[in-house]
Amino acid sequence: MEKRVLGTTGRKVSVVGLGTWQFGDGWSHVQEGDARAILETAVESGVDFIDTADVYGDGRSERIIGGFLRDFRTSPGERPTVATKFGRRGPQEPAAFTLENLRAWADRSRENLRMDTLDLVQLHTPPDSVFASDAVFDALDTLVDEGRIASYGVSVETCDQALSALARPHVASLQIILNVFRRKPLDRVLPAAREAGVGVIARVPLASGLLSGKFREDTVFAAEDHRAYNRHGEQFDVGETFSGVDYATGVAAAAEFTGLAPDGxxxxxxxxxxxxxxxxxxxxxxxxxxxxQARANAAAGSLGPLSQPLLDQLRELYDRRVRAQVHDRW
Incomplete structure (x- = not known):
């Protein structure tokens, strides 16, 4: 699988990684043994970047990954890079982002992941004012100096937040929603990240599964699945669920998208x-x-470039079906 350097971390990571929100909560429950098998399969298939957060199952996802890393057997220095996130386990108040709290959050993740130094920590979609706080980013620099974390980045909801984060000199990575149905980051954010030398981690790439082409208007999701309880932003930003696309619109657009998939x-x-x-x-x-799913996702990391005619068709689909709903919102 192709590898790329993750911003200023200097780490080369697989172009397809593994997100692990599903090991915690917000989706249909994944048993621990199944989660372990998914991790093993992903790594065996070439994945060496794993993303998690302290809020996924209140640490369950981190602990499962920590157990996997404990038993990981390979040459020294070849274990997967693990990125975690913190800042959403409590009230979303700017005053909570103190050095004392950031240090405690990092230490909890270090314990969960069984790591002395966290590879990469990301602020987890914090309030807007956090991006303007020198004190918060000074605190993150302190955690690096203390050896608690090796590098830090920011996970954002909006393009404006992304551009604010990219103005910070020591931000190594930026995590943002990017998929066929959420294209706004292409306009300004990706060019700015390239110029700043910051790595981009693209999340929600399948629009919460819409782009798998498997859902219908009458598909029923489990009550604990965010695709059932957060369609209108009842619990967190609606852009995290189906990329903010109205479900009926998304199903219809995804059906067209499915028809454009090349053979094989x-x-x-x-x-x-x-x-x-x-x-x-x-x-x-x-x-x-x-x-x-882990094996199939990893295989996408070895596919050749998509043709320009296909890219044009995908852009036309977005412009016609989806753009008006999402492009100016995030």
């Missing part, structure tokens, strides 16, 4: 390859709730 490539693989083909993207982090 699944719709999900097409969606992932589209993301990795965007100039400036370092890695994309689809989730996987089964071994088969």
């Amino acid at each position: 490539i699944t719709p999900a693989q097409l969606a992932l390859r589209w993301v990795t083909q965007q100039d400036g993207v370092t890695t994309v982090i689809p989730g996987a709730s089964s071994v088969a």
Whole structure:
């Protein structure tokens, strides 16, 4: 699988990584043994970048990954790079982002992941005012100096937040929603990240599964699945669920998208390859709730470039079906 350097971390990571929100909560429950099998399959398939957060299952996702890393057997220095996120386990108040709290959050993740020094920590979609706080980024620099974290980045909801984060000199990575149905970051954010030398981690690449082409208007999701309870932003930013696209619109657009997949490539693989083909993207982090999904997602990291006619068709689909709903919102 192709590898790219993740911003100023200096780490080379697989162009397709693994997101692990599904190991915690917000989706249909994944048993710990199944989560372990997914991790093993992903790594065996060439994935060496794993993304998690302290809030996923209140640490369950981190702990599962920590157990996997404990038993990981390979040459020294070849274990997967792990990125975690913190800042959403409590009230979203700017005053909470103190050095004392950031240090405590980092230490909890270090314990969960069984790591002395965290590879990469990302502020987890914090309030807008945090991006303007010198004290917060000074505190993150202190955690680096103390050896608690090796590098830090920011996970954002909006392009304006992304541009604010990119103005910070020591931000190594930027995580943002980017997929065939969420293209606004292509306009300004990716060019700015390239210029700043910051790595881009693309999340929600399948639009919460819409781009797999498997859903219908009458598909029923489990009550604990955010695709059931957050369609209108009831619990967190609606852009995290189906990329903010109205479900009926998304299903209809995804049906057209599925029809554009070339022979031998699944719709999900097409969606992932589209993301990795965007100039400036370092890695994309689809989730996987089964071994088969983990293997298929990883295979997208070895696909050749998509043709220009196909790219044009995908852009036309976005402009016609989706753009008016999402482009100016985030």
